[in-house]
Amino acid sequence: MSDKDLLIPASQIDSSVINARTRRGRIQMLLLFLACASPVIASYFAYYVIKPEGGKTNFGTLVYPAQDFNTAWLDTPMQGKWTLLIARPAGECQIKDEKCIEALFLMRQVRVAMGRQSKRLQLIWVNTDDKPVDPEVSKVYDEKIAGLKIVSLPSDSKSWAEFESWLNKDGAGKEIQLIDPSPAKMMYFPVTNSPKEFSSMKKDLEKLLKLNHKGENL
Incomplete structure (x- = not known):
């Protein structure tokens, strides 16, 4: 607004000018919001509107709305990373326990199968009983060999209950x-x-990582 405009009563200012400024402000705010939210919107749009494989449902179950993760729950970086997480008691997760080993094997193999994209995906096993991990399991599914990070539950009862x-x-x-x-x-x-x-799980992950460029590097 110019100095001349300041001398004119507000009631006499052309309403079209005010409306134009209001519209401009709203459009700018909308564009800013879309720029920030577009990666997430693209991910969900692809799965809710553009169904994978010509209309077939995907293998994974979508969570909508997404359920926020409190980074204080676990002593490991989560912000800015794509993560596959599983929770199992180490005391029960022995080599002979097929169900637990199948889960660890599946996570490891999916990550390996994703090739270059695998660097964008971290694997976390939350040890729910805080017992020592079976050495035989560690040999095959530790962080160095399989990229599987083993972390403990939150130490305080409130955080533990929230995480559970x-x-x-x-x-x-x-x-x-x-x-x-x-x-x-x-x-x-x-x-x-x-x-x-x-194969379907791998395709789900590849599609999501392709559409959402956040979390490029671990």
Whole structure:
């Protein structure tokens, strides 16, 4: 507004000028919002509107709205990373325990199968009983060999209860949970030993990482 405009009563200012300025401000705010939210919107749009494989449903179960993850729950970086997370008691997760080993094997193999994209995906096993991990399991599924980071539950009871509630929401406590870089749970996968379902899980992850460029580097 010029000095001349300041001398004119507000009631006499052309209403069209005010409306134009208001519209401009709203458009700028909308563009800013879309720029910030576009990666997440693209991910969900692709799965809710542009269905993978010509209209077939994807293998994983979408979580909508996404369930926020509190980074204070676990002593490991989560912000800005794509994460596959599973929670199992180390005391029960022995080599002879097929269900637990299948879950660890599936996470490891999916990450390996993603090739160059694998560097954008971290694997986390939350040890829910804080017992020592079976040495035989560590040999094959540790961080150095398999890229699988083993972390403990939150130390204080409040955080532990919050994490457990988040983990088990919608009955997903035993599933493999996908956490986006925001971080928030946006999908979970059943544990499977089916080659076809393995391929479908890999395709889900590849599509999401292709559409959402956040979390480029671990």
